[in-house]
Amino acid sequence: MKTSRATLSTVLLAALLLGAARATPVDFTLTDLKGGTIRLSDYRGHWVVINFWASWCPPCIRELPELVAYQAANPEVKVLGVNFEESTAAEALAFLEPFEVNFPNLKIGDKPLEPFEPLEGLPTTAIVSPDGQLVERHMGPVTAEHLEKLVEHYQQRSR
Numbered sequence: 001m002k003t004s005r006a007t008l009s010t011v012l013l014a015a016l017l018l019g020a021a022r023a024t025p026v027d028f029t030l031t032d033l034k035g036g037t038i039r040l041s042d043y044r045g046h047w048v049v050i051n052f053w054a055s056w057c058p059p060c061i062r063e064l065p066e067l068v069a070y071q072a073a074n075p076e077v078k079v080l081g082v083n084f085e086e087s088t089a090a091e092a093l094a095f096l097e098p099f100e101v102n103f104p105n106l107k108i109g110d111k112p113l114e115p116f117e118p119l120e121g122l123p124t125t126a127i128v129s130p131d132g133q134l135v136e137r138h139m140g141p142v143t144a145e146h147l148e149k150l151v152e153h154y155q156q157r158s159r
Helices: 002-023 058-073 089-099 144-157
Strands: 027-030 036-038 048-053 078-083 105-106 124-128 133-139
Touching: 048 058, 058 078, 058 089, 058 144, 089 105, 124 144, 133 144
Parallel strands: 048 078, 078 105
Antiparallel strands: 027 036, 027 105, 048 124, 124 133
16 A cells, blocks of 8 residues: 555646756747847737748748748737847848838747757747646658648647
8 A cells, every 4th residue: 555655646746847947948039139028928829930040041931931931920929039040130130121020039048948949940930838738749841831821739738
C-alpha cells in the first residue's frame, strides 16, 4: 500500500509541476524598428503570429506579402515580425518599405528569446495563444492560407 501511495503521490506531483510549467505564459520585450518598446504580453487576449525574418533570406522575402495579406484579412490576430539579423533599424525599415507592411516589426535582442530560440532556420513562424502559450513553431515560409488554417486549428482546439 505504501508503494502505491508513494507512486501516486509522485505522479500527482509531476503532473502538477508539468501543468504549472506549461501554464506560464511566454513573454519578451523588444524594441520596434521605430524605437518603441513592444511586449508580447501587451497582446494577451489575442492570437499572435510571430515571424522571424531577415532581408538576406529569399523565402522570408517571398512570404512578406503573404503576412501582409494575412494581417489585412485577420485584424483580430496580431502579427509581429522580428528582424533576425545584424542590421540597423533604419536599414530594416528601408527594406520593408516597398512591402507596405501592416504589422509591427521588432529588432532581435542580445539574449535568446526562449522558448522561440534557437531557431533551426529562417523564416520561422510561431503562434501564441491568447493566454500566452506557444502552440506552434513552423520553420520555412508560410502563406496567408496556411496561417489561416493553423490559427483556426488551434482556435478550435482551445474551445
